[in-house]
Amino acid sequence: MTAPVLEVENLVKHFAATRSAFGRPLTTVKAVDGVSFALKSGETLAIVGESGCGKSTVGRLVMRLIPATDGRILLDGEDVTTLDDRKFRPYRRKIQLIFQDPFASLNPRMTVGEILSEPLMLHGIVPAGERRSRVAELLHLVGLQPHQGARYPHEFSGGQRQRIVIARALAVEPKIIVCDEAVSALDVSIRAQILNLLKDLQARLGLAYIFISHDLGVVKHIADRIAVMYLGRIVETGSSDEVFADPRHPYTRALLSAIPVASPAARRERRILEGDVPSPIHPPPGCHLHPRCPYATDLCRRDRPMLEDDGTGHASACHFWRELPSAADALPREGRVDPRLERLFGAFAAGEP
Numbered sequence: 001m002t003a004p005v006l007e008v009e010n011l012v013k014h015f016a017a018t019r020s021a022f023g024r025p026l027t028t029v030k031a032v033d034g035v036s037f038a039l040k041s042g043e044t045l046a047i048v049g050e051s052g053c054g055k056s057t058v059g060r061l062v063m064r065l066i067p068a069t070d071g072r073i074l075l076d077g078e079d080v081t082t083l084d085d086r087k088f089r090p091y092r093r094k095i096q097l098i099f100q101d102p103f104a105s106l107n108p109r110m111t112v113g114e115i116l117s118e119p120l121m122l123h124g125i126v127p128a129g130e131r132r133s134r135v136a137e138l139l140h141l142v143g144l145q146p147h148q149g150a151r152y153p154h155e156f157s158g159g160q161r162q163r164i165v166i167a168r169a170l171a172v173e174p175k176i177i178v179c180d181e182a183v184s185a186l187d188v189s190i191r192a193q194i195l196n197l198l199k200d201l202q203a204r205l206g207l208a209y210i211f212i213s214h215d216l217g218v219v220k221h222i223a224d225r226i227a228v229m230y231l232g233r234i235v236e237t238g239s240s241d242e243v244f245a246d247p248r249h250p251y252t253r254a255l256l257s258a259i260p261v262a263s264p265a266a267r268r269e270r271r272i273l274e275g276d277v278p279s280p281i282h283p284p285p286g287c288h289l290h291p292r293c294p295y296a297t298d299l300c301r302r303d304r305p306m307l308e309d310d311g312t313g314h315a316s317a318c319h320f321w322r323e324l325p326s327a328a329d330a331l332p333r334e335g336r337v338d339p340r341l342e343r344l345f346g347a348f349a350a351g352e353p
């Protein structure tokens with residue numbers, strides 16, 4: 001068993017939503033409410049869930065862009081949760097972030113060569129004399145030509161700009177890359193190219209990815225494991241194959257039913273949960289999903305279900321995961337849906353695949 005490169009234990013992040021005149025927090029947003037996971041080299045963990053469930057906050061916490069309210073973050077076995085900036089510096093290189101809008105994250109006044117040289121310089125990664133060749137090497141790694149280093153970001157397409165952002169992240173030789181909706185803004189064909197590039201780089205460099213996405217269709221192609229979040233908590237986790245084949249939490253089932261199907265013949269109606277995500281300022285007691293869940297009982301309204309592992313690493317936080325109808329019967333297929341789940345899902349028009 002290889003040791004994890006990243007471990008997160010009971011991570012909590014509360015934001016002050018409103019403050020008194022004296023700056024004392026009056027209400028708090030429980031953006032992340034006790035999240036744990038481990039990530040190994042060469043592995044991709046996808047974090048999925050509806051908008052506002054806390055995915056990006058988890059990413060920002062493990063990047064140490066914001067301090068945790070509680071819990072621990074271990075990088076290569078070292079507790080980095082409360083290290084000051086100076087002590088954290090050697091660890092900063094190990095974990096890099098890529099997000100949605102590559103244009104916003106590239107300085108328009110710098111050439112691509114300068115953009116890629118900067119981190120090499122800041123972190124003293126290669127001697128000055130070798131920087132040019134390292135930049136050429138980085139461009140090559142992401143499928144660009146060395147001569148393109150003389151150009152400016154606006155001279156590139158969206159997909160190429162995301163390649164540049166990836167090259168910049170790779171410049172510091174990280175072990176982990178947090179991809180926060182990294183391909184969400186790209187056209188379908190370009191998206192596939194960037195996903196393939198990420199996979200290829202992972203195989204070559206042994207990178208670990210935290211792949212944050214609301215798009216389960218994309219996640220299916222890249223994730224080894226999945227963590228499904230709802231209102232700041234992981235409600236189901238397991239290998240990607242397991243979670244897609246045998247989703248156990250009613251929330252995961254609802255999310256899966258919302259994946260658009262590529263072939264028009266097989267395209268089924270997209271469905272999502274009825275009702276809005278409750279506010280993380282006043283999350284419901286017990287199971288957070290209970291106001292939206294057709295199976296909810298008094299137990300669900302009262303007691304928080306903990307993640308229960310079946311012994312294979314597939315875990316779900318539902319009091320009744322053993323008793324629910326099998327996913328095969330519950331998921332909409334050939335127009336057949338468990339009538340109770342029918343109420344859980346609110347149908348909405350089929351979108352673009």
Ligand SMILES: Nc1ncnc2c1ncn2[C@@H]1O[C@H](COP(=O)(O)OP(=O)(O)OP(=O)(O)O)[C@@H](O)[C@H]1O
Nearest residue numbers: 015029031050051052053054055056057058214280
């Ligand atoms: N700096 C902040 N101050 C107050 N509340 C915040 C702050 N950052 C995030 N939140 C709140 O924390 C919750 C989780 O936000 P987060 O951005 O992590 O969600 P997300 O899952 O990434 O959503 P999306 O899919 O829309 O990107 C939301 O309710 C959000 O409003």
Ligand SMILES: [Mg+2]
Nearest residue numbers: 055056057180
């Ligand atoms: Mg986000």
